[in-house]
Amino acid sequence: MPDNTLMAADAASSSVCREFTVLELRRTGPESGSPAHSPVGPDQSHWLLDLDLPAGFPGDAGWTPGQFVMLRPVSWSLELLWARPFSICMLENGILRLFFQVVGRGTRAMSALRPGDRVVAWGPLGQGFALEPETPTLLLAGGIGLAPFIGYARRHPQPETLRLFFGHRPEVAEYPLDLLPQEMPIEASRQTCAEELACFVDDLERRIKEYAARQGLILACGPHPFLRAVQGLAMKHRARTQLSLENRMACGVGACLGCVTETTNQTLPVKVCTQGPVFWAEDVHLGGEA
């Protein structure tokens, strides 16, 4: 990405801060399954949260897939301070839907929300994914990294030209793949041990190589090690690839400078919240931190 694109992305956004009402919160995956069934440990459940879109919040056309919102339940005490960032999974028909995984104190508290509860959210934030209707596009999702691709595929004018390759550790039933357009081919691959992970990376390389040869577009979202692997393979095969980064952030609006990442063409680290979260793979240094 050229230097000036990153700079332009830092301009003030058109996002707003509003109070939303929780319409529904439901756990995905097997209803009776104990969280202990997950090979990644207990209490890593997955949830779909539907919020009623308040007046003044950008609607269906006012966002780009890959953008995110910051969310903080009104009922939170000062013990939990920050809002949490979530990719916009869907924003349709007056409903903002988020797909999240319980990973820490904040998301655990969020999984206790009830219909009628109020949450403060601001957004849509950041820069979303490129959308090139005529270009064969490969979506690479790792686990909860599936979330933005649901919106991406649903908004895409020709979802049949998309292909999703999805790596996951919990059971596939934890993920709302039914929200994806039926025309889009999906390949899911579960990794529960090092051997399966090695096979997955081989598969990843084969697909990246194929799309590089077709002059395709590759979009990836998922855990840091997954993105590092995708970045390395994309560089190796000179594939046009965008990565959606997820960093710890306090404000989401470019003020705290807690979420920055180093880039190849900027002197100063760039802000993942406003200049990302989506970056071209060749532009960012992902570093060694998971």
Next chain:
Amino acid sequence: MNLAVEMAGLRLKNPVLTASGTFGYGVEFAAYGDLTALGGIVVKGLSWEPRKGNPMPRVAETPCGMLNAIGLQNIGVHRFVEEKLPLLPWAEVPVIANLYACDVTDFARLGEYLAEQEGVAALEVNISCPNVQAGGILFGQDPEQAARVTRAVKDRAGTKPVIVKLSPNVTDITTVAKAAADGGADILALINTLSGMAVDVRSRRPRLANVIGGLSGPAIKPVGLRCVYQVSRAVDLPIIGLGGIASAEDVLEYILVGAWAVQIGTANFLRPDMAFRIAADLPGLLDELGVTSWGEFRGALRA
């Protein structure tokens, strides 16, 4: 009541300012409220040259607070003046430049350059950042150095008020406050962050790459109140209080212990319209409490 505050020539329409490092260059928050409804905007700390700051991770959430070790990443004073300052409504709301340098000479030239800018209403001298190797808190912990830095900036600041921001990471904050006053400070701002750390027992690593960072947020409000209380009794200068303010009631706590104005810091991260909401909530709370003037309320703690 009239919410306006005037101190050392700095006119605020209300006592609610934003704290440096938590409000970007101001423009980031323009979408979330009317910047001119604030008493003032203190922008991200500025150095002469751009600074990259510290390695990641450099923020961590802690109970009722957060740790940061940003390390003063900023775009440098020239880019601020050229690109950001013109976007701020500085004719209607005072814009206060927070400045940082590694030595006294640099502090002086930075202060002079910023004081020459029409859109800068006052200078806030940061001698209390715990996250930088050179300068920073070292100036704020040594009364003699604090006085020297203050004097160097004051001598070059012309008519612009000089605010000196103090650190709580000292044995006796009144000693440094007196030194800053001796150096010519017009206003004192306190407190900056408390030095702290957080640890992850699973990885056995500190949560910040820098290991140690600055603690802010509601967790530090009692310390902030104590410091303002002590300094207001020791030094005859207006004080801007900060540390953990997240409501209009918190603002009045600081005013009661002696502050003239306050800065909203970490609470800006709870929601980006927080400072605007606190400023809007103040008149109602003052009415409810029957307060009719700042003079009657300021420092009126019944201790």
